[in-house]
Amino acid sequence: MVADSMDAMTITDFEKQQRGPYLFDWWLGKTQVPTPLGLFSVEFQILDDGDTNPPDDEMLWRAVELKTYAERHGDYLLDIVFAYYLLAAEDDPDWLEFCKVPHGLTRDNIAEYVREDRSLVVSRHLDWDEAYSSAIHIVPLWDEEHALSLAFRGGAIAAANDSLFKLEAGIFRWIED
DSSP states (O other): OOOOGGGOOOGGGEEEOOOTTOSSEEEEESSOEEETTEEEEEEEEEOOTTOOOOOOHHHHHHHHHHHHHHHHSHHHHHHHHHHHHHHHHHHOHHHHHHTTOOTTOOGGGGGGGBOSOOEEEEEEOTTSSSSEEEEEEEOBTTOTTTOEEEEEETTEEEEETTBOEEEETTEEEEOOO
16 A cells, blocks of 8 residues: 555654553554544554664554555444444344443444544564564454454455454454464
8 A cells, every 4th residue: 555645654743652561662643543433543562672762664654554544444444343243243142231232233333332442553573573563453342352453464454363354244254264
């Protein structure tokens, strides 16, 4: 995906956050990205203990790519979350009730049942085989423990929670290997 030049980001668009309980350095974008699912923060995570360098050009490029994708494909993100809800309703309808999520939600009101800490995350981990990764994190209220971590590669969503998936007749389906 090619990002528009007006979408360029610099390190000044981010603020380093206090580590707090985190075991890694992280940076938070000063502006959020609007989508039909709601606002997304843009974050950098530096996951190696010895890596104290600020985000680099690769991370900035990936952040622009994620931001552009979310802006242009926000309806698809909404479709994924709604399909994931339909899967939960099909698999274990009692679980939705336990989580205080109503049955019969529509695509138009599913965003009300997603936590507000939605994020577009670029990570750097120089000790790993792949030094950089990009992901879209969404936490549905019916699956707060596992959430949805959408791996982003090659300008598209490549996997959910480290597994292949598809939307089949509007329902989220895991693809078996």
